[in-house]
Amino acid sequence: xxxxxxxxxxxxxxxxxxxxxxxxxxxxxxxxxxxxxxxxxxxxxxxxxxxxxxxxxxxxxxxxxxxxxxxxxxxxxxxxxxxxxxxxxxxxxxxxxxxxxxxxxxxxxxxxxxxxxxxxxxxxxxxxxxxxxxxxxxxxxxxxxxxxxxxxxxxxxxxxxxxxxxxxxxxxxxxxxxxxxxxxxxxxxxxxxxxxxxxxxxxxxxxxxxxxxxxxxxxxxxxxxxxxxxxxxxxxxxxxxxxxxxxxxxxxxxxxxxxxxxxxxxxxxxxxxxxxxxxxxxxxxxxxxxxxxxxxxxxxxxxxxxxxxxxxxxxxxxxxxxxxxxxxxxxxxxxxxxxxxxxxxxxxxxxxxxxxxxxxxxxxxxxxxxxxxxxxxxxxxxxxxxxxxxxxxxxxxxxxxxxxxxxxxxxxxxxxxxxxxxxxxxxxxxxxxxxxxxxxxxxxxxxxxxxxxxxxxxxxxxxxxxxxxxxxxxxxxxxxxxxxxxxxxxxxxxxxxxxxxxxxxxxxxxxxxxxxxxxxxxxxxxxxxxxx
Amino acid sequence: xxxxxxxxxxxxxxxxxxxxxxxxxxxxxxxxxxxxxxxxxxxxxxxxxxxxxxxxxxxxxxxxxxxxxxxxxxxxxxxxxxxxxxxxxxxxxxxxxxxxxxxxxxxxxxxxxxxxxxxxxxxxxxxxxxxxxxxxxxxxxxxxxxxxxxxxxxxxxxxxxxxxxxxxxxxxxxxxxxxxxxxxxxxxxxxxxxxxxxxxxxxxxxxxxxxxxxxxxxxxxxxxxxxxxxxxxxxxxxxxxxxxxxxxxxxxxxxxxxxxxxxxxxxxxxxxxxxxxxxxxxxxxxxxxxxxxxxxxxxxxxxxxxxxxxxxxxxxx
Numbered sequence: 001x002x003x004x005x006x007x008x009x010x011x012x013x014x015x016x017x018x019x020x021x022x023x024x025x026x027x028x029x030x031x032x033x034x035x036x037x038x039x040x041x042x043x044x045x046x047x048x049x050x051x052x053x054x055x056x057x058x059x060x061x062x063x064x065x066x067x068x069x070x071x072x073x074x075x076x077x078x079x080x081x082x083x084x085x086x087x088x089x090x091x092x093x094x095x096x097x098x099x100x101x102x103x104x105x106x107x108x109x110x111x112x113x114x115x116x117x118x119x120x121x122x123x124x125x126x127x128x129x130x131x132x133x134x135x136x137x138x139x140x141x142x143x144x145x146x147x148x149x150x151x152x153x154x155x156x157x158x159x160x161x162x163x164x165x166x167x168x169x170x171x172x173x174x175x176x177x178x179x180x181x182x183x184x185x186x187x188x189x190x191x192x193x194x195x196x197x198x199x200x201x202x203x204x205x206x207x208x209x210x211x212x213x214x215x216x217x218x219x220x221x222x223x224x225x226x227x228x229x230x231x232x233x234x235x236x237x238x239x240x241x242x243x244x245x246x247x248x249x250x251x252x253x254x255x256x257x258x259x260x261x262x263x264x265x266x267x268x269x270x271x272x273x274x275x276x277x278x279x280x281x282x283x284x285x286x287x288x289x290x291x292x293x294x295x296x297x298x299x300x301x302x303x304x305x306x307x308x309x310x311x312x313x314x315x316x317x318x319x320x321x322x323x324x325x326x327x328x329x330x331x332x333x334x335x336x337x338x339x340x341x342x343x344x345x346x347x348x349x350x351x352x353x354x355x356x357x358x359x360x361x362x363x364x365x366x367x368x369x370x371x372x373x374x375x376x377x378x379x380x381x382x383x384x385x386x387x388x389x390x391x392x393x394x395x396x397x398x399x400x401x402x403x404x405x406x407x408x409x410x411x412x413x414x415x416x417x418x419x420x421x422x423x424x425x426x427x428x429x430x431x432x433x434x435x436x437x438x439x440x441x442x443x444x445x446x447x448x449x450x451x452x453x454x455x456x457x458x459x460x461x462x463x464x465x466x467x468x469x470x471x472x473x474x475x476x477x478x479x480x481x482x483x484x485x486x487x488x489x490x491x492x493x494x495x496x497x498x499x500x501x502x503x504x505x506x507x508x509x510x511x512x513x514x515x516x517x518x519x520x521x522x523x524x525x526x527x528x529x530x531x532x
Numbered sequence: 533x534x535x536x537x538x539x540x541x542x543x544x545x546x547x548x549x550x551x552x553x554x555x556x557x558x559x560x561x562x563x564x565x566x567x568x569x570x571x572x573x574x575x576x577x578x579x580x581x582x583x584x585x586x587x588x589x590x591x592x593x594x595x596x597x598x599x600x601x602x603x604x605x606x607x608x609x610x611x612x613x614x615x616x617x618x619x620x621x622x623x624x625x626x627x628x629x630x631x632x633x634x635x636x637x638x639x640x641x642x643x644x645x646x647x648x649x650x651x652x653x654x655x656x657x658x659x660x661x662x663x664x665x666x667x668x669x670x671x672x673x674x675x676x677x678x679x680x681x682x683x684x685x686x687x688x689x690x691x692x693x694x695x696x697x698x699x700x701x702x703x704x705x706x707x708x709x710x711x712x713x714x715x716x717x718x719x720x721x722x723x724x725x726x727x728x729x730x731x732x733x734x735x736x737x738x739x740x741x742x743x744x745x746x747x748x749x750x751x752x753x754x755x756x757x758x759x760x761x762x763x764x765x766x767x768x769x770x771x772x773x774x775x776x777x778x779x780x781x782x783x784x785x786x787x788x789x790x791x792x793x794x795x796x797x798x799x800x801x802x803x804x805x806x807x808x809x810x811x812x813x814x815x816x817x818x819x820x821x822x823x824x825x826x827x828x829x830x831x832x833x834x835x836x837x838x839x840x841x842x843x844x845x846x847x848x849x
Contacts, residue, residue, distance in 0.1 A: 034807045035615065044614065046572065124586070131586045132570065132616045138582075139575040189616055208617060209807065210703035210799050235698070239794050241681055245696040246797075249688040374573075405812060408573045412580065431574075441574055450577030 024228045025530030027512065028252040030237040036212045039195045039203055040188055041176035042121065042133035046374055047431060047521035048256065050172075052234050055522045056214055057104075058174035058197035061095055061114065062167045064433075066516075066524035069276055072331050073520040075167055079109060079175055079198060080155075083167060085474050090162035091145070097153040101221045104196040107179030111149040116178045118147050118157075128181060130188045140172035142436075163471045164479055168434030200225050200526050201232060211235050225526040228514070232525055244507070247271065253509040253530070260317045260378065266507045275503035276517040277321055277328040279433040280375055282382070284367060284497035285442070287415035287424045288458040293363050294424055299395075300494035302351040305344045306393040307499055312385050316378060319505055323498040325491040327432065335484030337491035341498060348393040362396040368426035373404030375429035377502055383427055386499060414449035415456050425497065426455065433521060435479075439486050440467050443495065463489060540836050547829050548822075552604065555821040556597050559814050566613055566814045587613065600818065609819035614811045619819035622804060627786070627823065629704050630793075630800030634785035636721035641728030642778045645671075648729070649736025649774070654763060656741055664733065671730025680723040680795040687719060694719055697797035704799050720796040724789060728781040735777050739770040783831050786824065 029052070037049030041058055055063070063078030079098050086092035101109040119126040121137040122144065143163040150156050159166055180196035181188070195203050200220045205213035212234045216227035235252060237243045240259040246252045248269060258266055263273055284303075286294035293299050309322035324341050327334050349358070357363040369383045370376060387397045400423055402410065410419045411428060420426075432438035441452055444467050445459035466486045473479040490496070508515065511531040518524065566589060567580055575583070584590050588599075603610060609619035645668075652664035688696035700706065700713035707713055743749070743766050752762050786801070790809075793802035801820060808817040 034810065038615070044570070131583070134586070135567070135570040135575075135583045136572060139572055139579045189611075189618075192616070205702075207703040207705050208615065208622070209803070210699065210705075235797070237697070237797050239797070242684075242697055242795055242797055245681075245684045245689055249684075249692060249696045251688075251696055251698065411573070412575075412577050437574060447576075450581075452576045453574050 024230065025511075025532070026231040026233060027229050027254060027525070027528055027530055028233040028235065029254040030235050030243045030246050030252045030256065032238055032240075032243070032256050033236050034238040035209050035236055036206065036234060038132060038136070039192045039206060039212070040130065040133055041117070041174040041195070041197065042137040042172075043174070044132070044136055051522045053212070054174050055199065056201040056232070056525060057195060057199045057203055058176065059199050060171050060173050060175065061097075062171045064171055064518075064520055064522055066518040066520055066522060069516045069518060071519065072277075072279070073518050074332075075171060078171075079114075085162075085164075090472065090474070091159045093157045093159070093166060094150065095155045095157065097155065098221060099153055101198050102219050103177035103180065103198050104202040104217055105177050105180040105183065107177055107196075109175065109198055110152050111155045112152075113175060113178055114155045115147055115149055117173065117175050118144065120176070121173070127186060128178070132188070137173055141169045143169055161471070164474045165435045165440075165471060168436065171434070200227055204231075209236060225524065227526045228529045229525070247507055247509065250509075253512055255507050258505055258507040260319045260505075263317055263319065263505065263507075270510055272508045272510060272512070273505055274508060274515065274517050275319065275505045276519055277330065277501060278504045278519050278521060279327065279331070279431065279438065280429065280502045280504070280521075281323065281326060281328075281432055281498065282320075282375075282377055282429050282500045282502065283323075283326070283427070284386070284425045284499070285411075285428045285455050286496060287420070288456045289416045292415070292424045293365055294456075296355050297494060298351040298355040299357070299363065300497075301339065302348040302355070302393060303390060303395060303497050304339075304341055304494050305348040305351070306389045306395070307341075307386060307497070308343045308389055309341070309500060310343065312382065312500060315381060315385055319503055320377070321501040321503060323500050325487060326496060326498055327438070327487055328501040332480060333438070333483040333487050335488040337488045339492045339494060341491070345389075345393050352394045357394045359392070359394045362391070362394045364396045364398070365425070366398045366400055366421070366423045368400050368402060368407060368410060368420065368423040370404040370407045370427070371401060373407065373429070375431070375502060376404070376427075377429070377500075379427060382499070386497075411455050412449060412453060414454075417449065428455075429502075431521060435470050435483060439483070439490070440470065443467075458495070536840055537837065540833050540840075544829055544833060548826060549601075551825040551829070552601060552818070552822055553597065555818050555825070556600065559817050560593060566812045570613055600815070604819075604822065609822070610815035612808075612813050612816040614813045614816070619815050620823075622816065623801070623820050623823045625704070626799060626801045626804040626820070627827075629699060629798065630786060630802065632707075633717050633721045633724055633798060633800065634782060636717055637724035637785055638728065638778060638782045640721060640725035641781065642732060642774075644725070645729040645732025645778075646736055646774060648733040650740055650763075650767065650770075652733065653737040653740025653744070654766070656737075656744075661737075665737065668730045668733035668737070671726040671733065673730075674726060676723055676726075676789060677791040677795060679726065680719070680792055683719050683723060684795070697795070699799055716798075720792055720798050723792050723796070724785060728778065728785065731781060732774060732777060736770055736774050739773055740766055743769045779831075779835070783828055786827055 031048060031052060033045045033048050037043040037045040037053040039053055043049030043054045059078045061078055061080040062075050064073050065076040066073055079101060080095040081098050082096040084094055097111060103109060116128060120128045120130055121134045123129060143159040143166050144157060145160045146158040148156050175198060177196035181191050184190035184194060193206055200217055201214040202217045203212060204215045214232040220226045237246055243255040244258055244262045247255045267273055288295055313320050313322055321328050325334055325337055369379055371380055390397055400421055413419045441447055443454055443458045443463055445464050447454040448457050466482060469482045470479060473482055513529050513531055514527045516527060567583055571580060571583060611618055648664040648667055652661040655661050684696045687694045695716050698716055700716050749762060752765060790802040790806040793800045794806055801824060805820050808820060
């Protein structure tokens with residue numbers, strides 16, 4: 001009897017220990033988005049969509065490691081435990097899948113589900129094809145040519161040409177549950193209301209444009225990431241003042257992107273402002289079409305030396321990281337560029353004089369900017385600041401101000417397109433989290449519009465060679481070295497006017513505990529708890 | 533009467549067609565691309581063309597309009613490009629939400645507007661008139677956006693009396709008529725009411741001044757009626773016009789206010805329109821404008837019919 005009782009109490013103790021610590025409150029977050037991001041898998045609303053509705057409810061085959069605030073995030077196994085490229089055919093990849101993973105609806109994740117999800121995006125005539133998800137996901141996996149099931153836990157993906165950046169591309173692709181889609185009548189709209197992924201959170205309530213409620217998925221495969229909170233509530237509050245008021249009145253506990261002029265008052269009222277570097281940059285993308293003044297490296301270098309980045313930081317109340325390159329300083333791909341982005345107007349003037357310009361006989365040019373937009377920080381005062389800096393050394397800039405969505409379309413069309421209105425540069429902010437979005441898409445010769453987004457129509461065989469090496473170097477350590485070399489060339493050739501990086505600010509109530517702000521566009525909400 | 537009714541309803545058809553064509557063209561003339569809301573920014577132009585075909589935006593505009601109209605007359609306003617949800621359901625839900633605050637704003641605006649208007653008109657030239665007129669002018673000219681934010685700062689942030697936004701603790705779907713939910717309506721409704729309040733106040737002031745100059749007023753006084761009795765007659769005479777103006781204001785308020793609903797995150801028609809505009813969500817934009825326009829047309833027909841019932845001269849025109 002005693003032994004039975006002991007065994008029972010021991011079993012109960014073990015069960016208690018195995019249970020993740022729950023009942024740690026509700027976290028209410030005000031997002032900057034104006035709607036709840038798409039809930040079906042491939043989210044909309046850019047990085048914010050993936051942050052709140054992608055990596056919460058879903059997993060990719062390969063996930064981002066969001067556990068550290070101290071170093072830039074890297075990839076880590078997600079629904080795939082291992083992946084390798086075929087030694088004899090570098091276009092063939094085999095992914096070994098994690099066994100025993102369940103979707104929120106209880107169905108099992110398998111190789112069939114991976115193929116089903118890729119068909120959802122890439123195969124227009126598949127029953128599960130979803131044009132909204134295809135629009136979001138298709139451009140994220142440009143390398144994928146074919147895929148097939150090898151066995152229950154193995155998938156083969158073939159790329160169009162050897163491409164070592166495939167793992168980064170796949171980190172975008174979220175796996176939705178085929179069984180749940182069948183269960184809700186093979187209808188994505190119905191699936192959107194009751195979605196099912198394999199992620200640490202499951203959607204328990206969803207009201208379009210108003211709120212979404214997520215609860216922990218207790219059977220999540222990564223026990224270390226089972227959420228501590230009871231509930232996560234997401235509210236779309238696009239207006240920055242409304243977000244701040246919601247925080248200060250206790251309606252929410254966390255706001256994304258507080259306006260810089262509100263930061264001090266929020267700090268004074270006892271709220272925590274958390275910031276960190278992340279792969280974002282705020283640049284002027286320079287046109288390299290014939291006749292552009294930026295074709296002269298002396299002009300490009302002079303412009304980069306003319307910017308008082310410390311002064312700009314003061315203007316933004318400290319909410320920026322001054323650019324030292326195209327990537328934020330400290331990034332694993334930064335390398336050792338020899339061209340230092342210091343503030344040196346005298347050197348800038350000298351270089352411009354060599355190129356035939358001076359404050360008396362300035363270079364006159366036109367730049368496209370936008371009054372606001374995703375990741376644009378404070379574009380009007382910042383651009384005016386840069387304009388003043390450049391004027392001081394002999395570059396007179398006129399702005400052509402267009403609305404953000406129009407600017408995106410101009411960017412897709414290319415600097416030689418009529419819509420660019422003979423501008424020789426545009427202020428653009430970039431998501432630079434992986435080799436393709438960070439480097440390749442901006443400058444590869446055959447990615448000139450309409451094939452890609454090489455807006456400046458830049459083409460340098462040497463750079464293309466580096467891009468080829470990035471794609472064909474399958475050893476991560478070696479690949480990192482080439483990425484560093486690429487970054488060195490970006491900086492040493494002064495290919496962009498590199499100004500600053502955002503710090504991803506968010507304001508949190510003092511009750512929010514355990515948040516680790518990863519150096520990433522996405523974040524992990526699992527370790528967070530709320531003080532009573 | 534039946535012929536009159538049929539005529540009025542027939543007139544609706546060209547108006548409805550005109551409105552739909554106009555809003556269709558307007559959203560296509562405006563800069564920007566509906567696919568912007570659907571595609572990630574780094575999707576190439578080639579990819580854009582591929583997706584454009586999937587959504588049917590590669591077809592000629594008349595074909596697109598014809599298809600949209602054909603579905604619209606069957607009650608199907610299409611699905612939102614950005615969310616894939618049916619437009620009709622989104623619009624009706626938003627109209628319901630806006631009705632809540634619009635009705636409350638109408639009541640506040642009407643009561644205060646009439647009060648200030650009658651006082652100003654009855655005591656014309658006095659300090660009371662100047663004070664009431666100042667409030668009316670303030671109401672018409674104060675920027676909504678600013679007033680909304682000031683009210684939030686005072687009543688939500690500083691005093692903590694009222695919530696700063698949203699449609700209740702669980703959103704509009706779980707709306708209940710209890711204080712927890714109703715408290716969310718108060719600040720947006722007050723902000724929304726200041727313009728109708730100003731307009732009604734000025735209209736009523738002018739009406740009262742006009743009525744006081746009519747001959748029956750001295751006649752009433754000559755018959756020995758005291759101030760209050762005279763005032764009662766003035767109110768009776770001014771009421772129909774004031775009500776008509778208020779009806780018109782309710783029509784405007786139904787359209788919601790993009791700014792007010794954005795400041796208060798109130799999920800009404802203004803908030804929906806704002807989202808549709810920023811996301812270039814053409815079906816949602818077209819659907820919302822069409823439904824709101826039809827509301828106006830419907831209200832006008834209703835007014836015409838009521839007028840026809842009350843005044844036979846209108847029917848004969």
